[in-house]
Amino acid sequence: MTTVLFYVFAGIAIGAAIGVVISRSPVGSLLFMVTTLAAIAGTFVLMEAHFLAAVQVIVYAGAIMVLFLFVIMLLNLGHEAQRDLKGGAFAVVAAGVGGAMAGMLALQLRGADVAATGAGAEAIAAATAEYGAVGAIARPLYTTYVVPFEITGILLLVAIVGAVVLAKRSDA
Amino acid sequence: MITEAIVLSAILFVIGTFGVLVRRNAIIMFLCIELQLNAVNVAFVAFSNLFGIDGQIFVFFVMTVAAAEAAVGLAIIISIFRHYESVDVGSFNLLKW
Numbered sequence: 001m002t003t004v005l006f007y008v009f010a011g012i013a014i015g016a017a018i019g020v021v022i023s024r025s026p027v028g029s030l031l032f033m034v035t036t037l038a039a040i041a042g043t044f045v046l047m048e049a050h051f052l053a054a055v056q057v058i059v060y061a062g063a064i065m066v067l068f069l070f071v072i073m074l075l076n077l078g079h080e081a082q083r084d085l086k087g088g089a090f091a092v093v094a095a096g097v098g099g100a101m102a103g104m105l106a107l108q109l110r111g112a113d114v115a116a117t118g119a120g121a122e123a124i125a126a127a128t129a130e131y132g133a134v135g136a137i138a139r140p141l142y143t144t145y146v147v148p149f150e151i152t153g154i155l156l157l158v159a160i161v162g163a164v165v166l167a168k169r170s171d172a
Numbered sequence: 173m174i175t176e177a178i179v180l181s182a183i184l185f186v187i188g189t190f191g192v193l194v195r196r197n198a199i200i201m202f203l204c205i206e207l208q209l210n211a212v213n214v215a216f217v218a219f220s221n222l223f224g225i226d227g228q229i230f231v232f233f234v235m236t237v238a239a240a241e242a243a244v245g246l247a248i249i250i251s252i253f254r255h256y257e258s259v260d261v262g263s264f265n266l267l268k269w
Contacts, residue, residue: 006173010180017184017207020200021191029200033207036184040210047177049217049228056213059235064206064242071246072199075253094193098186105182109175118174118222127225137228145229152236159240166247169254 006046013039026072030065037061048124050133177218184211198249198259202242209238 016039019032037060044053127136141149188211191204213231220227249259256263 003173003176006176010176013180014183014187017187020203020207021187021194026197026199029203033203036207037210040184040214043177043180043214044217047173047217047221049220049231052213052217052228052231055232055235059239060206060210064239067242067246068199068203071250075250075259077197077199077259091194094190097193098190101189102182102186105186109178109182120219120224120227121221123224124220124228136225137232140225141229141232148233152233155240156236159243163243163247166244167250 002046006043009039009042009046012036013043026077027069030068030072033068034061034065037065048121048128050128051137174218174221177214181211181215181218184208184214196260196262198252198261199246201261202245202249206238206242209234 013036016032016035020029020036023029023032037056041053041056041061044050044056124136127139130136131139185208188204188207191207192201195201195204213234216227216231216234218227220231252264253259
């Protein structure tokens with residue numbers, strides 16, 4: 001059952017990801033991207049990452065994609081119908097790069113012996129049973145990873161200031 | 173399921189790379205970069221099933237950095253659009269040799 005659901009979500013994610021690349025209208029691309037993100041959130045649930053699935057839907061599909069939509073609407077690009085794909089030699093080069101990457105990843109995976117499940121799943125299940133889905137992530141986040149966490153806060157502050165400075169009209 | 177997730181991650185990453193290379197619209201290129209970041213997130217979550225919760229915490233950080241990157245990148249796109257009246261990457265050739 002879980003495996004079947006995983007294949008369903010993976011299929012939706014891949015199909016919508018192709019839609020992101022080939023859709024002509026930017027808003028269409030964006031909606032395909034939201035579909036991809038929702039499907040990825042589904043795979044997160046199946047891989048027992050419930051908190052991340054919720055964050056994926058709320059922050060990624062909810063906030064970041066709406067930011068993109070705001071910019072597309074603000075710049076009035078929603079009705080763009082002319083050809084947007086780079087044609088000719090460039091498409092061939094892009095397909096070559098994509099194919100080479102896919103080949104290298106396939107080669108890496110073919111030799112690898114990936115276990116069906118591991119010690120990590122048991123540790124996560126134990127932590128989730130003890131502290132809950134949020135607590136299992138929050139504990140290491142505020143203990144082992146507290147310094148990166150604080151640095152991330154500074155990064156967000158810098159990003160906010162930078163975005164305001166960049167988007168502000170210089171003559172205002 | 174871990175193997176399938178890694179394969180899914182690889183496929184999504186390749187689609188994202190192809191999109192970055194082949195699209196002209198700067199915003200869609202950004203969207204494809206987000207797709208690549210998400211592909212990596214899938215791999216991180218898959219590996220967290222092998223090695224513990226640290227992978228999920230990395231996904232948390234990747235999401236934060238992606239949010240910061242989207243905010244700054246879109247601000248840059250807006251200020252470029254003000255100058256060139258376009259988001260077609262072919263029209264920004266100031267740094268081209």
